[in-house]
Amino acid sequence: MHSPRDGSHVESLDGRLVSAVRAGDADAVRALLEEGAHPDASAAEGLPVLCSAVAAYDAVVAEALVEGGADPDRALPDGTTPLLRAVDLGSPAMVSAVLGDEPPRRLPQAARERLLAMARNWYETGAAEELCRRTGASGPAETCLVQDDESHHVERVSLGGLTVRAGHGAVLTSLEWAFRILTPVDELVARAVHRPDEDHVDWSASRFTLTLRRSKETWSAVVAFRHHPSPHHRLFVLSYLRMRMLFERSGRHSYAKAESQLLADWAIEETDSSVLAQVLKTFNTYEHPGHEAVGLRYADHPDPRVRRQVPDCFSTNDASLTSTATAALLTLARDPDSEVRRAVCEVIAPALGLTPEPQLALLALIRDPDPDVRAAAAATLSRSHDRTPAVTEAFVALLDEEDQLLRLEGACGLARRDDPRTEEAYERVGPLGPGFEHDARADALWRWRMRNRP
Structure with missing residues (x-):
């Protein structure tokens, strides 16, 4: 427990907390809260400091305040709350920081519906269009990509003196999951491919939520999109499967065998080169007896993006490579595409051992015109016993x-x-x-x- 403090000391702590929030100093915020600063201390215009962090898109500081006791549901003079303001501004990272513990139990039904309605309105209307409506400005809006968290980005949209982040699709997806709403799979996939970018917050939120939904029905509904005519939908399935593989390694699902066969079949059927390259990349993370056959099928594919995945097909084979596969791998070591040659460097020794032919191939690659290929060949030879x-x-x-x-x-x-x-x-x-x-x-x-x- 904190020792009693006089009013002037508490006031001083609160003032320092306001300054730390404005400076974006999360460590100082935590220290001041531990020392006794009030987590809902007033900042600009009498609003709590949490609102200052939300307005600044400072998710790290906002999370420190909420963990330190700041109230995300506090009623504000304009009828909003800090959480509602976070949803309005469209940053999934900020909403996650402010959402707090057990939102389904903490928030009444009306409050949950208001949050969902706000996120849905922004998403369905569009950020630029909603800013036009709110400000009366005719546009065009200024748009640029910004980082929302460590791994994902989102559009920042400014018009008429207002700025938001267009991550409301991801916000809606995250709120639905937090409120225990099972959104139809088709709708979540549509949100992901609305901006077909694996590093976009909307794509990421749909993929993560669907991965958490471990039912057979969800899995079947997602992988069915591999037959969709749009390559973006098919790429989303592959992105989803790669995330499931990460979860598989932590023992959280058991579809690996079915997925490996699905990918083996898909590798034979896919006709779009950009998607096929990703099918092979994903397939190579699974165990399957058909890797060599798939690799041989595409060893001379005209698209280098496809050929770049072929060496890994040969490296995943548990048994010794056939003479045909060995010849194909050695041919790829002379491929005109430097990334294909680099991929060969990384697998040729484990796949074939350093018998004379692979050794000669690596000695040629260590003198390759491309420095990245030379480095990869050197790393392989360095680790070898040659x-x-x-x-x-x-x-x-x-x-x-x-x-x-x-x-x-x-x-x-x-x-x-x-x-x-x-x-x-x-x-x-x-x-x-x-x-x-x-x-x-x-x-x-x-x-x-x-x-x-x-």
Whole structure:
């Protein structure tokens, strides 16, 4: 419990809290609340500080205030609440920060319906159109993409002196889930593909909510969209399946076998190259005996986006590759597309072992015109047990590269082979800046010294 404080001290704490909220200093906000500042201290125009955080789109500060006791449902002079204002402004991250615990139990039915109606009106009307209605301005609205949370973005729309974020589709989806409303699958998919962008908040919210709905009926309804004529709908199914795979690894669903067969069939049927590339990418995250056959089917596909996924088809095969698949992988090592060649670098050693043909392929790739391909080949050879002079000299040649990371790959390869030129190699790498504290390539020098110095 906090010790009693006199009024002047509390007033001082509240003033400092207002300043910390304005400065966006979440750590200071938490410290002041712990010290005894009132979480609903008044800020501008007598409104609680939570409203200031909401207006500034500062979700981190808003979350700190709500966790510290700020009331998201507090009635304000204009008849709104901080939560209603957050919904109005269209930031899913902000709504999540302000929503608070157990909203279905905390909020009366009328309050829940008001929140849902506001989000639905913005979404169905459109942000620019609703701003026109509210401000009377004729437009056009100013629109740009902004980051809403660490991973997802949304449009910021300004008109007539008002600014909102057009994430009301995601807000509506999140509120429905929070209020235990099972929105029809078709409607959630439609919201996602309304802005066909996997990093958009609307797409993300629909995908996440559908992933949380673990029933067979929901799963069947979503994957049925793989037959939809729109590629955006089919891409959404793949995005959904990839998220389910993440959940599968934490033991939260058990559809992996059905999904792997679905993807195997889909890989044969899909005709759109951009979708097919994503089908293969997703298929390669599953276990299935048909990976090699699918890889061979598309090893010479005219679209490089498809061919970039083929090497992984061969790397997921539990048994030894057939001679046909081996030949296909070695051919891909000479592909005109640099990203295809880089993909080969990452799988060729595990798939084939460093027998003479893969070794020769990697020695050619470590001298590739593309620096990313050279780096990938160097990383694969460095991790291998190959100690032949040709491989060692390939690492020495990397020390002449202008790119410091390529020089580091070369030095690391020498260190792992206990080459006496290791010290000199790392001197040629030069000082490494921040971010290399836990880099195994930088650490290889220390390990070499431990092995080779008295």
